[in-house]
Amino acid sequence: MKKLNISLILLAMIALSGCSVVTGIFKAGVFVGILAIVVVVGILIWLFSMFTGGGK
Numbered sequence: 001m002k003k004l005n006i007s008l009i010l011l012a013m014i015a016l017s018g019c020s021v022v023t024g025i026f027k028a029g030v031f032v033g034i035l036a037i038v039v040v041v042g043i044l045i046w047l048f049s050m051f052t053g054g055g056k
Helices: 004-053
Strands: none
Touching: none
8 A cells, every 4th residue: 555655756757857848849839929920021021111111
């Protein structure tokens, strides 16, 4: 019975650490996605200003 309890605690610790890894990956993904959107919008604004004559 004692081995079963230790095994369950060990399994729970492994599962919870896996969840924190997945959370970290998704947070990094959100950051990279927001950064990519900002870069694309900046490039579009720069191109628009060049074609309208504002980038002289």
